[in-house]
Amino acid sequence: MCVKACTGSESVDQRPRLADVAARAGVSTASVSLVLRGAPGPSAETRERVLAAAADLSYRADRTASLLARRRRHLLGVLLDVRNPFHAELVEEVQIEAGRAGYEVVLSTLTRDRDEARALETLLDFRCEALILLGPDASDPALDELAAQVPCVVVGRPVAGADVDVVRPAEDVGVDAALHHLIDLGHSRITFVDGGRGAVAATRRRGYRRAMRRAGLVAEVLPGDHTEEGGVRAGRRIVAEHVLPTAVVASNDRLAVGVMDAFVRAGVDVPGQVSVVGYDDSTLARLAHIDLTSINQDAPAQARNAVQAAVSRLDGGRTRRLETVLVPHLVVRGSTGKPRPAG
Amino acid sequence: MCVKACTGSESVDQRPRLADVAARAGVSTASVSLVLRGAPGPSAETRERVLAAAADLSYRADRTASLLARRRRHLLGVLLDVRNPFHAELVEEVQIEAGRAGYEVVLSTLTRDRDEARALETLLDFRCEALILLGPDASDPALDELAAQVPCVVVGRPVAGADVDVVRPAEDVGVDAALHHLIDLGHSRITFVDGGRGAVAATRRRGYRRAMRRAGLVAEVLPGDHTEEGGVRAGRRIVAEHVLPTAVVASNDRLAVGVMDAFVRAGVDVPGQVSVVGYDDSTLARLAHIDLTSINQDAPAQARNAVQAAVSRLDGGRTRRLETVLVPHLVVRGSTGKPRPAG
DNA sequence: ACAGGGACTTAAAGCGCTTTAAAAGATCGC
DNA sequence: GCGATCTTTTAAAGCGCTTTAAGTCCCTGT
Numbered sequence: 001m002c003v004k005a006c007t008g009s010e011s012v013d014q015r016p017r018l019a020d021v022a023a024r025a026g027v028s029t030a031s032v033s034l035v036l037r038g039a040p041g042p043s044a045e046t047r048e049r050v051l052a053a054a055a056d057l058s059y060r061a062d063r064t065a066s067l068l069a070r071r072r073r074h075l076l077g078v079l080l081d082v083r084n085p086f087h088a089e090l091v092e093e094v095q096i097e098a099g100r101a102g103y104e105v106v107l108s109t110l111t112r113d114r115d116e117a118r119a120l121e122t123l124l125d126f127r128c129e130a131l132i133l134l135g136p137d138a139s140d141p142a143l144d145e146l147a148a149q150v151p152c153v154v155v156g157r158p159v160a161g162a163d164v165d166v167v168r169p170a171e172d173v174g175v176d177a178a179l180h181h182l183i184d185l186g187h188s189r190i191t192f193v194d195g196g197r198g199a200v201a202a203t204r205r206r207g208y209r210r211a212m213r214r215a216g217l218v219a220e221v222l223p224g225d226h227t228e229e230g231g232v233r234a235g236r237r238i239v240a241e242h243v244l245p246t247a248v249v250a251s252n253d254r255l256a257v258g259v260m261d262a263f264v265r266a267g268v269d270v271p272g273q274v275s276v277v278g279y280d281d282s283t284l285a286r287l288a289h290i291d292l293t294s295i296n297q298d299a300p301a302q303a304r305n306a307v308q309a310a311v312s313r314l315d316g317g318r319t320r321r322l323e324t325v326l327v328p329h330l331v332v333r334g335s336t337g338k339p340r341p342a343g
Numbered sequence: 344m345c346v347k348a349c350t351g352s353e354s355v356d357q358r359p360r361l362a363d364v365a366a367r368a369g370v371s372t373a374s375v376s377l378v379l380r381g382a383p384g385p386s387a388e389t390r391e392r393v394l395a396a397a398a399d400l401s402y403r404a405d406r407t408a409s410l411l412a413r414r415r416r417h418l419l420g421v422l423l424d425v426r427n428p429f430h431a432e433l434v435e436e437v438q439i440e441a442g443r444a445g446y447e448v449v450l451s452t453l454t455r456d457r458d459e460a461r462a463l464e465t466l467l468d469f470r471c472e473a474l475i476l477l478g479p480d481a482s483d484p485a486l487d488e489l490a491a492q493v494p495c496v497v498v499g500r501p502v503a504g505a506d507v508d509v510v511r512p513a514e515d516v517g518v519d520a521a522l523h524h525l526i527d528l529g530h531s532r533i534t535f536v537d538g539g540r541g542a543v544a545a546t547r548r549r550g551y552r553r554a555m556r557r558a559g560l561v562a563e564v565l566p567g568d569h570t571e572e573g574g575v576r577a578g579r580r581i582v583a584e585h586v587l588p589t590a591v592v593a594s595n596d597r598l599a600v601g602v603m604d605a606f607v608r609a610g611v612d613v614p615g616q617v618s619v620v621g622y623d624d625s626t627l628a629r630l631a632h633i634d635l636t637s638i639n640q641d642a643p644a645q646a647r648n649a650v651q652a653a654v655s656r657l658d659g660g661r662t663r664r665l666e667t668v669l670v671p672h673l674v675v676r677g678s679t680g681k682p683r684p685a686g
Numbered sequence: 687a688c689a690g691g692g693a694c695t696t697a698a699a700g701c702g703c704t705t706t707a708a709a710a711g712a713t714c715g716c
Numbered sequence: 717g718c719g720a721t722c723t724t725t726t727a728a729a730g731c732g733c734t735t736t737a738a739g740t741c742c743c744t745g746t
Contacts, residue, residue: 028696063468064410065732088425092454107450111435125406261632289604371726408702
C-alpha cells in the first residue's frame with residue numbers, strides 16, 4: 001500500500017491534468033483539448049485563456065492517455081538493431097519524417113535476450129498503426145503473417161512472398177556504378193569479395209556478375225562474409241595470387257576494410273597497386289585514414305520512403321503492395337585510382 | 344469519417360479486447376486481468392479457462408491502456424544518441440535489466456532536429472517514472488530542474504550540482520591502469536593526447552596527470568578532440584618531434600586510431616616503436632587490424648547499475664543521491680609492447 | 687417577434703485496461 | 717444450523733485525454 005507515498009519525495013506525479021488547466025481557464029476540458037491541439041472551434045479569447053493557463057501550470061499532455069483516447073493512434077513502430085550504425089542513421093530520419101507526417105514513433109530494439117519476434121510483440125502491444133522493419137531477418141511467411149495484423153514496411157532487403165511494402169536500394173545498380181568508375185579509370189581485372197549467404201549479399205553478387213558480363217569482363221568471386229575478419233582472409237588470398245587484380249570490390253565496407261588491412265600489411269599499396277571499393281558508405285568508410293570509395297545507399301531517402309509508404313497506407317487508402325527501389329550512388333574517395341602500369 | 348474503413352483492408356484493428364476474453368471464458372474482465380498478470384486471487388480453474396480463452400483469441404493486452412490504468416506506470420525513459428555505439432551497448436543492457444525488474448523501457452533518441460530538451464520532453468510526456476540519461480550534455484542546473492520533476496540517473500559523466508543519481512566509470516583509475524601496464528612494460532616517456540573540453544575528457548586528463556605524478560614521470564599533454572582527425576593531427580605532431588615518446592595514451596579510441604594511422608603512414612611501427620592505448624574499448628578497438636589496447640568501461644555493469652539506481656528510488660524508497668563509480672579495466676591487445684631500445 | 691442559422695461551448699460517452707470495495711460462496715467450529 | 721472467517725469473483729470507478737452530440741448565445745431576415 002501507499003506505494004507512491006513511499007517513494008518519499010515531493011513529486012508524486014502531481015503534474016497538472018487537463019482538468020486543472022480547464023479549471024484555471026474557466027472552461028471545459030473539451031475546450032482545452034481542442035485549443036492545445038490547435039483544432040478549430042474555440043474562439044480567440046478562449047484560446048488565449050487556455051494557453052495562458054496551460055503555460056502557468058506548465059502543463060504537458062499525457063501521451064499515454066492521448067494515445068488511448070484518440071481513435072487513431074498515429075503511432076509508427078520501428079524495429080531496429082540499436083547496434084547497427086546504419087539503422088541509427090535510418091532511425092534518425094524516420095523520426096523526423098514521421099514527425100512531419102503527424103506520427104509518433106516507438107522504437108523497439110533487438111537485444112541479446114530479446115529476439116525479433118519479441119521486439120515485434122512490443123510494437124504490436126503498443127498498437128502501432130504500422131511497422132517499419134529495418135533489415136529484418138524474419139522469413140517471408142513470418143512477415144506475411146505479421147503483415148496480416150498490421151501494415152509493414154521492410155527496409156533494406158527484398159521480400160518476395162509477403163504482402164509488405166519494401167524500400168530498398170537497387171543493389172546491382174550500385175555495383176554497376178562502382179564497376180563503371182573502375183573501368184573508366186582503366187581497370188579490367190576486378191575481383192569481387194562476397195558477403196556470404198543472405199539476401200543482400202546475394203543481390204550484390206548477382207549485380208557484380210551481371211555488370212561484369214555486360215562490360216565484357218571476367219567475373220571473379222572470392223568467398224567472404226560481412227566482417228573485417230572475412231576481409232582480411234580474402235585480402236591474404238588475393239595477395240598470395242600470382243598476379244594481383246588491379247581492383248577489388250567488396251560486398252560491404254567492413255569487408256573492404258579488412259581487405260585493405262591485409263594489403264597494407266603485405267606492403268600492397270592502395271590505391272597505387274590495387275584499388276578497393278566498399279559498399280554502404282558507412283561512417284567507417286568516411287574515417288580519414290580509411291577513406292574508402294564506397295556505394296552510398298542514401299539512408300535518409302530510404303527512411304523517408306519507408307515512412308511515406310506507411311502513411312500512404314494508413315491515410316492514403318493504398319492497399320496494393322508498394323516496392324520502392326532507390327538508386328544508390330558511388331562516393332569516390334581515396335581508395336581508388338588508376339591501375340598500376342601493366343606488368 | 345470512417346477513417347478506419349478507408350484503410351481498405353481487413354484488419355481494422357479487430358483485435359480482441361479484454362472483454363472478449365472475459366466473455367469467452369465466462370468470467371468478468373477483472374478476473375481476466377488478474378489471471379493474465381499472474382496476480383493472486385483467481386482459482387486454478389478460472390486461470391485455466393481464461394488462459395485457454397486468451398490463447399484461442401490470441402489476445403494481447405494493449406500496452407497503452409495498461410499503462411494508463413496502472414497507478415504505477417513501471418516505465419523507464421532512456422535518453423540516448425542512437426548514433427553512439429557505446430549508447431547502443433548500454434541500451435541493450437538497460438532493456439534487459441529493466442525487464443528483470445519489471446519495468447518497461449521507452450527510448451528517445453537525439454536527432455538532427457530534435458535536441459536533448461525535446462527528446463526529454465517526449466519521455467516526460469510518456470510519464471516515465473524515472474529517466475536514464477546516457478551521457479547528457481545538459482548543464483547541471485538544467486539537470487537539477489529535470490530531477491525536480493522525475494528521478495534521473497545520469498550515466499557516464501560526473502554531475503556536481505544536481506540531485507541526480509550518477510553511474511560513471513572512475514576515469515582516473517582507467518588511465519592509471521593503462522599507465523601501469525606501460526610502466527610495467529618498461530615505458531617512461533608516455534604522452535597523453537587530450538580529448539578537448541568536456542567533463543569526460545577533463546577527468547581523463549586529470550587522471551593521467553595524477554598517475555604520472557605518482558609514478559614520478561613527466562606529464563606531456565597534446566591537444567586533441569574525440570575524433571580521428573584530431574588523432575591524425577596529434578599523431579603528425581608526435582612524429583615531427585625530435586625524439587618520439589615510447590608510448591601514447593589517447594583520451595578515446597577514435598583519437599587513438601587517428602594517432603596510429605598517422606604513425607603507420609609515417610612509417611612508425613606500432614607497437615615496435617611506439618605503443619598506443621585507447622579509451623572506451625569500443626568495437627573500433629576490437630577490429631582485427633586495429634587491435635587496440637584500450638580501457639574497458641563495462642557497459643553492462645553501468646547499465647545494470649543505472650537501472651538499479653532508478654528502481655531503488657522508485658521501489659526501494661531511497662531518496663538520497665547515489666553515485667556509483669565503476670572501476671574500468673584495461674584490455675591488452677596488440678598495440679602495446681615493450682618500448683624500443685633507448686636511442 | 688420569432689424561426690433559422692452561425693459560432694462556440696460543453697456534458698458525457700468512451701479508449702482498453704487496472705484496481706478497489708463489496709458481494710457471493712465455501713469452510714468451519716460449536 | 718448459524719455466525720465467523722476465508723477464498724473467489726465481480727461491479728464499478730477510475731487512469732487522463734479525445735470526440736461527438738447536444739446545447740447556448742447571438743445574429744439575421746421577415
